[in-house]
Structures are given as C-alpha cells and as structure tokens.
Amino acid sequence: MTGGSLETDNQLHVRITDADHQRWEVPQDVIPRPEPALEDVLLHSSGMSNASLPGSSTMSSESSDLTFTIHTVPFRFTVSRRSTGDVLFDTSATLVFKNRYLEVTSALPARGASLCGLGEQTKRTFRLQQNDTFTIWNEDLERSDLLDINLYSSHPFYMDVRPGGAAHGVLLLNTNGMDIKYGGSYITYKVIGGVLDFYFFAGPSPLAVVDQYTQLIGRPAPMPYWSFGFHQCRYGYKSVADLEGVVAGYAKAKIPLESIWSDIDYMDGYQDFTLDPVNYPAKLLRPFVDRLHNNSQKYVVIIDPAIKKEAAPPQNESVGLFLQRNGTNYVGRVWPGEVYYPDFMNPRTAEYWAQKISEFRRTIPADGLWCDMNEPSNFKAWEPLNEYDDSPYRINNTGIHRNLNNKTVPVSAVHFNGVLEYDAHNLYGLLESRATHDALLKDTARRPFVLSRATFVGSGRYTAHWTGDNAARWDELAHSINTILSFGLFGIPMMGADICGFNGNTTQELCSRWIQLGAFYPFARAHAEKTTVRRELYVWESTAQSARKALGMRYRMLPYMYTLMYEAHATGSPITRPLFFSYPQDADTYGVDRQFLLGRGVLVSPVLEPGATTVGAYFPAGRWFSLHDHSPAITLQTGKRVTLPAPADSANVHLAGGNILPLQQPGLTTSATRQSEFHLLVALAENGTASGELFLDDGESPEMGGMGGNWTLVRFGCNTEDSKGIITTTVSSNVVQNSYALSRTLVIGKVIFMGLPSPPKGFTVYVNGAELKAAGTKSRTNGVFSVSGLSLVIGQQFEIKVVM
Numbered sequence: 195m196t197g198g199s200l201e202t203d204n205q206l207h208v209r210i211t212d213a214d215h216q217r218w219e220v221p222q223d224v225i226p227r228p229e230p231a232l233e234d235v236l237l238h239s240s241g242m243s244n245a246s247l248p249g250s251s252t253m254s255s256e257s258s259d260l261t262f263t264i265h266t267v268p269f270r271f272t273v274s275r276r277s278t279g280d281v282l283f284d285t286s287a288t289l290v291f292k293n294r295y296l297e298v299t300s301a302l303p304a305r306g307a308s309l310c311g312l313g314e315q316t317k318r319t320f321r322l323q324q325n326d327t328f329t330i331w332n333e334d335l336e337r338s339d340l341l342d343i344n345l346y347s348s349h350p351f352y353m354d355v356r357p358g359g360a361a362h363g364v365l366l367l368n369t370n371g372m373d374i375k376y377g378g379s380y381i382t383y384k385v386i387g388g389v390l391d392f393y394f395f396a397g398p399s400p401l402a403v404v405d406q407y408t409q410l411i412g413r414p415a416p417m418p419y420w421s422f423g424f425h426q427c428r429y430g431y432k433s434v435a436d437l438e439g440v441v442a443g444y445a446k447a448k449i450p451l452e453s454i455w456s457d458i459d460y461m462d463g464y465q466d467f468t469l470d471p472v473n474y475p476a477k478l479l480r481p482f483v484d485r486l487h488n489n490s491q492k493y494v495v496i497i498d499p500a501i502k503k504e505a506a507p508p509q510n511e512s513v514g515l516f517l518q519r520n521g522t523n524y525v526g527r528v529w530p531g532e533v534y535y536p537d538f539m540n541p542r543t544a545e546y547w548a549q550k551i552s553e554f555r556r557t558i559p560a561d562g563l564w565c566d567m568n569e570p571s572n573f574k575a576w577e578p579l580n581e582y583d584d585s586p587y588r589i590n591n592t593g594i595h596r597n598l599n600n601k602t603v604p605v606s607a608v609h610f611n612g613v614l615e616y617d618a619h620n621l622y623g624l625l626e627s628r629a630t631h632d633a634l635l636k637d638t639a640r641r642p643f644v645l646s647r648a649t650f651v652g653s654g655r656y657t658a659h660w661t662g663d664n665a666a667r668w669d670e671l672a673h674s675i676n677t678i679l680s681f682g683l684f685g686i687p688m689m690g691a692d693i694c695g696f697n698g699n700t701t702q703e704l705c706s707r708w709i710q711l712g713a714f715y716p717f718a719r720a721h722a723e724k725t726t727v728r729r730e731l732y733v734w735e736s737t738a739q740s741a742r743k744a745l746g747m748r749y750r751m752l753p754y755m756y757t758l759m760y761e762a763h764a765t766g767s768p769i770t771r772p773l774f775f776s777y778p779q780d781a782d783t784y785g786v787d788r789q790f791l792l793g794r795g796v797l798v799s800p801v802l803e804p805g806a807t808t809v810g811a812y813f814p815a816g817r818w819f820s821l822h823d824h825s826p827a828i829t830l831q832t833g834k835r836v837t838l839p840a841p842a843d844s845a846n847v848h849l850a851g852g853n854i855l856p857l858q859q860p861g862l863t864t865s866a867t868r869q870s871e872f873h874l875l876v877a878l879a880e881n882g883t884a885s886g887e888l889f890l891d892d893g894e895s896p897e898m899g900g901m902g903g904n905w906t907l908v909r910f911g912c913n914t915e916d917s918k919g920i921i922t923t924t925v926s927s928n929v930v931q932n933s934y935a936l937s938r939t940l941v942i943g944k945v946i947f948m949g950l951p952s953p954p955k956g957f958t959v960y961v962n963g964a965e966l967k968a969a970g971t972k973s974r975t976n977g978v979f980s981v982s983g984l985s986l987v988i989g990q991q992f993e994i995k996v997v998m
Contacts (some may be wrong), residue, residue: 423452
C-alpha cells in the first residue's frame with residue numbers, strides 16, 4: 195500500500211507499507227504526527243492489477259510547491275517542485291518490500307544536487323561525497339580513529355541544495371537499521387524492517403527546510419542560560435578535593451568557568467544514584483556543590499542507563515521496568531558489573547527513573563544530567579535466541595558488517611507491549627533523554643539541562659548532544675565542525691565536542707587552537723580521559739591566554755547566542771550554521787566546512803593545522819568586520835577566498851555587514867555577565883542598513899517565549915538616508931514583547947557603528963530627538979564610530995540619529 199498526503203503546503207508524506215500485515219512504525223507517542231488525510235491517499239496493492247490502474251496519478255495543490263506523482267507500470271513515484279519542474283525524488287522500478295528487507299533508490303541530478311546530513315558519522319567533509327555510505331544504527335564506538343562509520347546516533351535526514359539556492363529536505367522516518375548509499379546520481383536505502391515512511395520538505399530556503407522539519411519532529415528544547423557558559427570535566431577527577439582544585443585553578447587564572455562535571459568517578463562501584471563513600475562522600479560533596487551555587491556556578495553528573503542487578507527492585511516488583519529476554523529481565527554487563535536495562539517505553543519505568551533522580555537530588559542537587567552509554571552499551575557476550583539475532587541482510591555495522599548485537603543488548607530483547615529491540619534499538623537514547631528531561635522538570639520546576647550521547651530523530655526536544663569520545667588530534671579538531679553542523683540540521687542545535695580532545699595526550703598548541711574554536715561551539719565543554727595528561731585551560735599559560743580571549747568574546751556574545759537559542763526553539767534554526775544558510779545563491783559556499791556561522795552573520799574561521807601563521811577563509815560578497823578590533827577587514831563584490839593572519843592566541847571572527855549584535859561585558863560566570871550593561875554593535879551593509887534581535891528572560895523558566903510568559907523581545911533596525919548631501923544614519927528599537935521585569939532596568943550604555951562614511955565636516959548625534967552633548971561621549975577611531983555614556987532602557991523604544 196502506498197499513500198501520499200500533502201499534510202501542509204510545505205510537507206509531503208509518502209508511506210509504503212504492507213496492506214495485509216501490520217508492521218512496526220515509530221510510535222505516535224514518541225514522535226506525534228498527523229494521520230494522512232484519507233482523501234489524499236493513493237493506493238497501490240499487491241492484490242490489484244496494474245493494468246486496471248491509470249498509468250500515473252498526480253497530487254498537487256495550488257498553495258504547495260510540491261507535486262507527488264505515482265506511476266503504476268512499472269510502479270514508482272516522483273516528487274517534484276511545481277514552480278520550477280525540478281525533480282526532487284524519483285524512485286526506480288526496483289523497489290523491494292520484504293519482511294525484514296526494504297530497498298528503494300531515487301535518481302538525483304549528477305551535477306545539480308548538493309546533499310548534507312545523514313548520520314551520525316565522523317566525516318572528512320560536511321557535504322556528502324560520491325559513494326559515501328551511511329549506516330544508521332546507534333553504536334558504542336570510540337570515534338577517534340573511525341571515519342565513515344556509524345556512531346552513537348541515527349538521523350536518516352538530508353538536505354539537498356540545488357543550483358540557484360533552492361533547498362529541500364528528505365526524511366525516512368524509520369528506526370530500524372539501514373545502509374544509505376549516496377552515489378552522486380542516486381541515493382539508495384537498504385532497510386531491515388519497518389516501513390518506507392518518507393517526508394519531503396519544500397523549503398525553498400535552507401532555514402525554511404529546518405523550520406518545516408522541526409515542525410514535524412519537534413522544536414529544539416530551550417536550554418538554560420547557564421548552559422551557554424564554559425564547562426569543565428574529566429574522567430579521573432579522583433575526589434572532591436580534586437574538583438575544588440580545578441575550580442580554584444580557573445578562578446586564579448581568571449578564566450570563565452560555569453560548571454564542573456563529574457564522570458563515573460563520583461559513584462560507589464560505578465552504580466547510578468550512589469556516591470563513593472571515601473572520595474565523594476555526601477558530607478564533602480554537598481558543601482562543595484553549595485559553594486558552587488553560592489558563586490553562581492553549577493554541578494553536572496553523569497548517569498548511565500543500566501542499573502546494577504543487586505540494586506534493582508525485586509523481580510516481583512520490577513516486572514516491566516527492564517528489558518526482557520526469554521521471559522525474564524535481560525542481564526547485561528557494563529561498568530558496575532551485571533546490570534538490568536530500564537525499558538523507557540514503559541510509562542512505569544519513566545516514573546521509576548524520576549523517583550531515583552529526585553531521591554539523588556535530595557542529597558546532591560545536581561543542576562544537569564549527562565546520559566552516557568545509552569545506545570545502549572553492553573560489554574557482555576551472549577548466545578543467539580531467535581531469528582532476529584542475525585538479520586538476513588547485514589548492514590555495514592562498524593564498517594565491517596558486524597552483528598547488530600555488537601556491544602549492545604541483544605536485538606531479541608523485548609520492550610513494553612512486546613516491541614522488539616530489533617525495531618526500537620535506535621530509540622533507546624531518545625526515550626532515556628525524554629524520561630530524564632521530564633524527571634528534572636518535575637523535580638526542579640526549572641528548565642532542564644540534559645546531555646545525551648545517543649540520539650534519534652526528535653531527540654532535540656529533550657537534550658543536547660556532543661560528538662563523543664574524540665581524540666586529541668588535529669584532524670579531530672577539524673572534523674568536529676562537520677558533525678556540529680550536521681546536528682544543527684537534525685534539530686539538535688545545542689552541540690559541541692570535547693575541547694582539547696578526550697583520548698590521547700594533547701599539546702599546548704592543539705589545546706590553544708581548540709579553545710579558540712570551541713569557545714564558539716553552542717555547547718562548550720572540555721573533557722578528557724583519565725590516563726591522559728591534565729589539560730585544564732590554565733595548565734599552559736599560552737592556552738590560558740587563548741582561553742581568556744576566546745571565552746571573553748563568547749561571554750560578550752552571550753545575549754546574541756541566547757537569542758539564537760530562542761530562534762532555534764521557535765523555528766528550529768541552527769545556532770551554528772554552514773555558510774550557505776545565509777548565502778544559498780553562492781554555490782561556492784556549499785562545500786565550505788572549515789568555517790561556520792553563528793546565526794546569520796558571525797563568521798568563525800579557526801586554525802585547524804599545526805604551526806599555521808595564516809588561515810585561508812572564504813568570504814561571501816559584502817562587508818566583513820573583525821570582531822576583535824571592529825576594523826573593516828574585507829569588502830567584496832563577489833565571494834572570494836582570502837588569506838588571513840593567524841595570531842597564536844585567537845581565531846579570526848568576523849561580523850557581516852547588515853547585522854546588529856547585542857553584547858554585554860564578560861564576567862567569570864554567566865550570572866556576572868548578565869548583570870552588566872549592554873552594548874550594541876551595528877555593522878552597516880553597503881546600503882547603510884542593519885538589523886538584529888535580543889531575547890531576554892530569566893534563563894531558567896521551563897518555557898521560552900511562550901504565551902503569557904515573562905520575556906522580552908526587542909528588534910533593532912538601522913537605515914541610512916542621504917538628503918542633499920546630509921547623511922543620516924538612524925538606529926532604533928522596536929519592543930515586541932516586554933514582560934521580563936529586568937528588561938525595565940537593564941540598559942544599553944554604548945552603541946558602536948562600523949561602516950559609517952567618513953564625515954567631511956564632523957557629525958551630530960541625537961538620542962530620542964535630543965542632541966547628545968555633555969551627557970554622552972562620541973568618538974571615532976580607525977573607522978569605528980561610538981556613542982557612549984548612554985542609559986537606554988532595554989524595555990523601552992529608542993532612536994539614535996547620527997547626522998553627517
């Protein structure tokens with residue numbers, strides 16, 4: 195049975211299933227989605243003669259740019275863009291639909307398609323390359339030496355940008371293992387179960403595609419303000435005293451530190467919800483955490499999903515709480531020894547999980563939870579039980595076609611309501627993230643922070659993610675950009691990599707360059723393996739200098755980054771973006787993956803190689819200003835690669851003309867930064883215009899920007915007029931919503947203009963219609979014009995005119 199439905203003007207749903215037998219599909223309670231409209235469904239059944247059907251049938255709508263055509267002899271379907279006739283998806287006649295093997299291939303224009311997405315894998319490039327193969331199966335693998343191999347997450351979604359910049363998205367909503375082969379002129383899916391459940395998103399801009407995609411799978415969860423600070427972790431902090439020393443080291447070096455994290459070292463025998471009675475006793479750890487909180491800092495701990503067998507409720511009380519195999523709780527093995535695996539498909543398990551989290555937080559009020567090992571990981575060997583333990587088609591698991599059960603629970607294990615792990619494996623991390631997110635929300639009544647290693651389509655509603663166990667190598671530094679950009683497409687914008695590398699010994703130069711890049715990850719955390727050299731950012735003075743400079747800029751930009759979080763929650767837009775998101779008509783941006791944008795206009799061009807004194811960077815057409823000294827670095831009529839100097843202590847960061855950035859003065863915590871005055875950085879485009887936004891709330895309320903909430907949204911605009919040789923540049927604010935109380939006292943103290951023309955006879959400044967005289971200061975240095983001494987209340991509209 196094949197059904198096609200235009201569920202919205204921008205979303206087409208095509209579903210191929212078995213009309214005679216019910217098959218596994220993603221449960222509605224996991225990803226709620228509309229049922230197909232019956233009047234739109236076109237059927238093709240194996241019991242119906244093709245000869246009795248029309249040769250083709252087309253479904254379209256005047257309000258939609260997507261057209262769906264089903265062909266019956268031979269059977270195939272096409273999806274095209276009505277406005278241009280461009281074919282987006284065109285299946286071959288060799289569709290295979292068996293019990294545990296599905297295959298479908300779509301033709302693609304050999305020279306016209308530019309694909310990105312699909313994962314999780316470590317890739318050399320962000321843009322897909324011909325003959326790339328993606329295996330979709332959550333796997334516990336150290337990623338440090340593994341390119342093009344399936345890792346912790348499964349996201350069968352891609353974006354395709356065609357010549358001219360029109361983009362569309364394609365999702366195969368299926369949790370089963372699969373191989374996806376991109377052959378340049380085609381894409382083939384080989385799936386070992388479920389149904390072929392395709393969604394097509396019309397775009398046509400890249401931002402519109404992600405907006406439409408996250409409307410279906412769920413908007414990214416709002417992250418608390420503090421989570422945008424800098425985090426420090428290490429597997430191997432041996433005691434509370436060790437943690438205290440790290441916090442003191444950052445304070446002494448005057449490097450911002452928002453939170454300290456504990457890996458499994460804090461546990462008693464590596465058991466969840468316990469404390470090591472010798473090295474992390476509650477009598478020492480609780481006062482330490484209280485001191486952190488008194489200093490506006492946070493504490494985050496790791497939890498693994500598996501529960502030590504002896505610590506689980508008795509068998510008669512735990513029926514249904516844990517995965518079953520052969521009629522009893524499945525026993526695996528991870529860090530604590532023999533363990534049971536919570537079955538997060540069962541609502542009772544979520545209640546059990548929430549109770550354990552709440553009980554632990556009564557002792558140690560952790561501010562966030564880090565869900566690791568949740569593919570789920572398993573160290574235990576086992577014997578096959580039934581046919582599901584060996585699939586007839588072996589996906590390319592770990593790059594060598596390993597069995598599905600490699601380092602995980604057997605796929606013959608059974609979940610709530612008889613669901614097989616074979617079908618639901620890739621959902622495990624999502625379901626644990628959901629249970630953890632909901633438990634924290636219930637226990638704290640504040641916005642949760644959850645970090646999960648394993649994710650699936652829709653995980654962004656509950657969790658942040660990081661790239662996992664990377665290595666302290668230069669290639670890993672570069673690869674982190676590709677993975678972070680991909681997860682922005684997947685609806686998980688709060689994303690980062692272990693700064694300075696997790697495995698292996700780092701060097702001063704690599705660590706310095708990594709914090710210069712990592713300071714601009716949405717999620718910025720340093721983490722390392724216990725046998726490696728210590729690498730806190732204060733260990734080497736040169737690295738400390740880089741950290742102070744890079745994190746100083748990050749903390750200045752916190753209002754901007756937090757506003758991007760609001761945009762991500764409202765529209766799905768990534769915080770970190772490939773260049774083509776802002777410049778889709780510039781085809782030269784499609785392959786840029788050694789740089790990235792924060793939002794629409796902050797361009798980060800890091801050093802990714804040892805010994806570099808220059809860095810090559812691509813700049814799209816327009817004006818670009820250095821964020822380090824505000825100088826007009828580059829003006830281009832067309833995009834161009836430029837060689838930039840690469841100072842040892844900083845990365846190149848530029849702001850595109852046409853943007854207004856809200857900034858604050860950096861402190862050693864986000865709380866201190868939030869109490870400082872605002873500055874506006876106005877970067878004029880060549881036509882004298884610019885715009886920007888600022889979102890404010892308390893940073894911890896569960897909802898972000900919701901109806902009836904306490905929040906403020908201000909839009910800034912700038913335009914320039916020339917009247918008989920008198921040039922007037924006006925920057926103004928429009929207060930869209932103003933219910934956050936502090937916005938009535940927080941003030942803008944300075945406005946900095948970049949890109950103003952040089953006045954031949956001087957200039958005059960008016961603030962809200964009154965000429966600025968003794969109350970303020972105006973100055974011009976190196977082409978930068980600033981107005982300081984202001985006291986413009988954020989929550990009140992204002993206007994500043996510069997007349998030349």
